[in-house]
Amino acid sequence: MSSTSSAHSPRMGTKMGRRFLVVDDNADFVQTLGVLLELNGHQVEVAFDGVAGLEAAIRTVPDVVVLDVGLPKMNGYEVCRRIREQQLAVRPMIIAATGWAQLVDLELSQFAGFDAHLVKPFGYNELAKLLESAPVGP
Numbered sequence: 001m002s003s004t005s006s007a008h009s010p011r012m013g014t015k016m017g018r019r020f021l022v023v024d025d026n027a028d029f030v031q032t033l034g035v036l037l038e039l040n041g042h043q044v045e046v047a048f049d050g051v052a053g054l055e056a057a058i059r060t061v062p063d064v065v066v067l068d069v070g071l072p073k074m075n076g077y078e079v080c081r082r083i084r085e086q087q088l089a090v091r092p093m094i095i096a097a098t099g100w101a102q103l104v105d106l107e108l109s110q111f112a113g114f115d116a117h118l119v120k121p122f123g124y125n126e127l128a129k130l131l132e133s134a135p136v137g138p
Contacts, residue, residue, distance in 0.1 A: 018042050018063040018064055020042050020062055020064050020065075021092075022034055022065075023047045024048070029120070034046060051074050057086075063093065065092050067079060069100055096114045098118075099119065
């Protein structure tokens with residue numbers, strides 16, 4: 001896990017080896033999820049606030065972004081919207097990872113451009129199941 005990364009993982013032909021960006025202000029969550037992802041063959045970049053998350057998404061062009069909604073400096077809804085506005089080489093799958101689970105929260109996630117909404121605490125298997133249906137590559 002790193003905040004900067006130069007190695008390139010396979011992006012096509014396999015569902016393993018994806019490039020992840022995990023954005024959350026909870027360091028324990030970021031570390032735990034990052035380790036699980038790396039153990040499963042993925043490359044992981046991390047950020048701890050919305051501004052850093054947006055910058056990392058533009059810089060690294062991840063395949064998947066796991067994004068908290070309640071972030072400092074810029075909330076996850078705005079980060080998601082701004083990622084979607086970018087002309088990135090890959091359209092990342094963006095997953096809301098939040099404790100906010102009311103109907104209005106799910107609607108706000110959809111409106112912002114999230115592809116999925118996971119409610120914390122969620123298990124790694126829930127994330128893996130979402131990834132099974134996600135496209136791979138550009």
